[in-house]
Every structure is written in C-alpha cells, then in structure tokens.
C-alpha cells in the first residue's frame with residue numbers, strides 16, 4: 491500500500507471515528523493489523539465468552555487465533571463436527587459476553603450496513619451479546635448510506651458467493667440479479683445507525699484492506 495493510500499485511509503478513519511462516537515458507538519482507528527489485534531485484546535476481558543459470525547477481518551488480524559489460544563471461552567463454529575453442534579454454537583453466541591463481526595459497508599457519517607443469509611449475525615448485532623466488536627478495514631468505507639447499501643448488495647454479497655458457491659445468479663456472474671433463490675444470502679439487510687446502550691457496539695477501523 492502506498493503512503494498516499496495510508497494517509498487517505500487515516501484521514502477518513504479519523505472522520506469516521508468522530509462520527510461513530512457521535513452516534514454513541516465506541517470507535518478506534520488503527521494503522522495496521524498488528525495494532526488492531528492489540529486494541530481488540532485490550533477491549534476483550536480475559537475469561538469472556540466470545541462468539542463470532544461474518545468475521546473474516548477478525549481472522550485476518552489474527553484475533554480468532556489469539557482467542558482460541560488464550561484465556562477465553564471461544565465459541566468456534568468451525569470446530570463443530572455436526573450441523574446440530576453448529577446450530578447450538580450460533581445460539582450460544584447470542585448470549586456471549588462478546589460477539590465479533592465485520593461490516594459489509596460503512597458510511598463516512600457512521601452508519602453500518604450488513605447483509606445476512608441465516609440472520610444469526612444481524613440478530614446478534616441488534617440484541618443479545620453484551621458487547622459487539624466490529625473489525626473493519628477502511629476499504630469498507632464509502633461516502634453515503636446509499637453508497638453503503640449499494641456496496642453491501644453489489645460488491646460484498648456477490649464476492650461472498652465466490653466463497654460459498656451457492657446456486658444463485660451472482661455465483662456465476664459476480665453481479666447481483668436481485669434474486670429470489672432459496673439459496674439467496676441477502677435475506678436481511680441491517681442498517682445500524684445508533685448504539686444503545688452507549689458503547690455496546692465497538693469499532694476497530696483498520697487502515698488496511700480487509701474482508702470482502
């Protein structure tokens with residue numbers, strides 16, 4: 491990444507932190523993945539129960555690995571061997587001390603957009619876990635809420651389908667066809683515009699490209 495790119499991300503990150511705080515979120519800007527990992531471990535209490543969903547960025551900064559190795563009760567669906575265990579882990583995450591996730595898009599004035607297929611991720615963002623920690627690369631930040639919805643629907647979702655390879659149009663075309671397929675992953679679209687209780691949702695913005 492060029493120095494100009496880093497400066498661009500930092501300046502926009504500082505604006506976004508201010509705007510998120512004005513909406514009663516807690517927010518931090520970190521220049522690098524390493525700094526972001528340190529900040530996340532500072533925010534998560536030792537011994538806490540932690541679940542996650544749609545948290546590719548948390549994986550990329552090394553947080554999931556650190557939680558699995560540390561003194562935490564990590565609810566890791568990837569370690570489940572049956573569908574029943576996976577379902578139970580998703581339910582347990584709803585009552586966790588901390589829920590880790592990412593953002594499909596963020597507007598510069600501090601609103602987050604997330605799309606979900608099953609709904610467990612957006613449900614946990616809305617209500618349940620005591621705290622929600624969002625790790626987001628600055629590549630997710632766009633100017634307006636309208637741009638954020640567009641990014642979530644036309645970039646993040648078709649990109650995610652390149653991983654999932656479900657039988658929907660965007661798997662083949664990488665372009666959203668606003669489908670009504672049974673395998674559609676765009677079943678809920680959540681806009682998080684404010685935080686109550688104050689500080690329940692915390693953001694760590696990272697001055698690097700993370701996630702999809």
Ligand code: SF4
Nearest residue numbers: 647660666667669676
């Ligand atoms: S609505 Fe359907 S076609 Fe559009 S991104 Fe979602 S899954 Fe793909």
